[in-house]
Amino acid sequence: MARTPEAPRTGAQRKRDVLTRLSEDEDAWVATAAPDGEPCLVPLSFLWWDDTLLINTRRANPTARNVARDGRAVVSLGHTRDVVLIDATGEVLPDGALPEAVGEAFVAKAGWDPRGRGAWVFMRLRPRGIRAWREVNEMDGRHLMRDGHWLV
Structure with a gap:
């Protein structure tokens, strides 16, 4: 039986929902590619x-x-009926560059502490574009950020 989608959210509501996910979700799918184009999704x-x-x-x-x-x-958050896709630019942070309070916040959220383990690095990803939609009726207006600037 076909589902009847909810009424489409406004851009402002989608932005609020994206920011809530970014604040509350613990994990995300992160996709990158090697020089030969080999994809990596983790x-x-x-x-x-x-x-x-x-x-x-x-x-x-x-x-x-x-x-x-x-x-x-x-970066992808959510599931197939509540998608957030983030195109980002990033950098690997030098050892010791992470402020102590931020490290503590990461540990509190993630539930483990990778700091001080030489094999581990932190990366900072800056959103350049963000798209968010739930159903086909939200495809229009799904672009919430372009070139690092909110559109809504």
Whole structure:
């Protein structure tokens, strides 16, 4: 039986919903690509910090290598009937660059502490574009951010 979608949300409501997800969700799917185009898609814990996503993985993992190389990533939150897609540019943070309070906030949210483990690095991903939709009736207006600026 076909589902009847809810009325489409306004852009302002979608933005509020995206910011709630960024504040409350614990994990996201992070996609990067190697120089030869080989895709890498992994679930990673994150913290929404200073309008960026703070993620963490091993320094030798493809995600860290790919972000260090070209700084590009796509992040997905939600599920197929409540999608948030974030096109981001990123950087691997130098050891010791993470403020103590931010590290503590990451630990509190993620439930584990990667700090002080030499094989692990933090990356900061800055949203450049954000799209959000639930059903086909929200495809129009799904672009909430372009070139790092909110459209709503």
